[in-house]
Amino acid sequence: MSGKTKTEIVICAAVCLAILLVPVFMNDSFLLNKYARYLVLGMLAIALSLSWGYAGILNLGQATTFGLGSYCMAMALKLKTIPIHTGPDGLPDFMVWNNVPELPWFWKPFYSTTFGVTAGIVIPVLFAALLGWFMFRGRVTGVYAAITTLAAMVVVQLVIIDQQAYTGGFNGITDLAQFDVAGFAFDAYGSASYYLVAICLTASLFLALAVTKSKAGLIVQAIRDQEDRVRFFGYDVALYKIFIFSVSGAIAGLAGMLYTIVMEFASPTFMGVPLSLSVVIWVAVGGRQSLVGAMLGALIVAGMQGALSESETFLDSWTLVMGLLFVLVVLFLPKGIAGAVETITARFERRDPAPAQQPQRTDAAGAGTHHLESLP
Template identity: 45%
Template sequence: MSKTLFASRGNLVGLLLLAVLLLVVFPLVFDIFRLNLVGKYLTYAFVALGLVLCWGNAGILSLGQGVFFGLGGYCMAMFLKLEASSPENTKIQSTPGIPDFMDWNQVTALPWFWEPFHSLSFSLVAVVVVPALFAFVIGLAMFKRRVGGVYFAIITQAIAAILTILIVGQQGYTGGINGITDLRTLKGWDIRTDHAKLILYFINGGLLLGALLLAQFVQQTKLGRLLVAMRDKEDRVRFSGYDVSSFRIFVFCFAAGLAAIGGAMFTLQVGFMSSSFIGIVPSIEMVIYCAVGGRSSLIGAVYGTLLINFGRSLLSESFPQLWQFAMGGLFIAIVMVFPDGLAGLYQTYAAPLIARRFRSGRGGGRIAAASTGSRVH
């Protein structure tokens, strides 16, 4: 009982410290340019949170999470692009009222699947529903046939490659390799101003903390315990009468939804979305974020994402050619030396030291109180 209480208290303290760092320290320390970069990094943390549940807890390694990140981003970008492509803004085009890349590719009418994205409400729902539905189809096809392990990882990697090729090839409908760019306003609100970027940063940070709480809730429920049991002893869980495939489908769709929210916030903060965030390389990088933070730690996943991306910025500014080598070296070091990532380092070294200090402080206080009491008597 006491151990559980201490763990809950530790999680609460960790969450509060993270909230102070994101919502107080960073806005005070960084200028708007750097703060917007941090906001971009935090959008990747949504993917890392989903991977903790999907890979760390359930043992499902997906190398295609960039697919769901990109789909969420494209759903938001389609709404923003349609708003920026009003007849007044596009009157110099051959066909006013459609996105510029469609006009360049001689598309003369807005495609039917773009029409619903005139509505912000539909777009916000689609941000989560479209990627989650796509994940459901993949999960149903794979997990019902008991496809898992390295085979599932390879399949998700192939899906990321196929979707990238599809988006690039359909340039007239998707923007191709350049993606959907020149996004300006959200319901008339200019998202390119410094004030808008500051507000979007706080919205992003609040959503991330909310997603972390939701993921933590899932971990602490019976479902979360079943996910871990499935990872360790799948046959025993199946023989106990549970439908393992249904649980796997759920956690895979849940992770896809989190990744999609991150993609939508990325589009809002950065101002574009392209196929470069859907392919194999960004998907593998997102797995590295999770591994560095600790694949069983939600808070560690956020710190791992920040650490990797801060390192990328610092190294790429000074040594742009060395960054990929540094990324590979860091991943190898984590896997071989610190398999539990930053969270494992904290649990192994920092947490026992803090606990000893805490106990010694309380013990010292009791001794001082006892000696004071004896002097009074």
């Protein structure tokens, strides 16, 4: 294990430990709920960093898998409200209002919470894998891949809104039961839900870190930098892209389920363009090639956005302030906050110059000569 990897693990562990200790010093249930929401958005940023920063796939529709996970959890929790918020036949209230005669077949498995949780990960993964198969097998890259993911998200959102009788339409799925495991309920405003989100965030962060350090992760990063060269070496480029795209979708789906738990509803806005573009901004600010940087970027920007929108001073102009912040970051911190920290740290850790009799060659030709001279 390299020194850089050890440093990344220590930083991730320190950040996650600090997150887990928040309820120890805070008893305000409203703030715990707000911070839990921010942590969920941090998970979403990790998902995008994995596909954009490490694989070079700019997913402008990351909110699609997030929203699918959210709706899977909402469907399972909605069926637990029977007979409250339901009709005489045990139908969800919005189905009664739309004259649906019986519970649709695709709703019935969600009577099982276990199925709902499993579907909240499997369905986003299948969606990401299917979309990735069409894109990457067809060698769609760059801006065209970004536009494709954005278009797919808009289509899914329109379908959700149009099928009001089965999805709740614009209103989404509301009046949900509390998520519970073995009889233990997770109150959206309690510390238990915060810990649930924090633990899932920690697991997602280390899972993503493990993927990036694996052989598959290294190949994906090589594809990001020199796709044609990796293909000439005989690797199935499309397969590796589909893999990383699917892992990103799984993390986003898990984040969507947690968002439904802490928000207590699911809405088509969860898979809207504003949220997807916001995630891109968060990751750009934090640093797209740093998982913990992307997560912290989401926490910082989302926190600032919440504080400014609630302030009387910036009540009508907080969007301009956030736009200015993004412009400044793009101009002066092109690699985000994490990239700036890494650059500053590298300056302090710079080694002493080599002795005069053996100058260190830094150009490409010198590097190649150095390696040749070291051969027996």
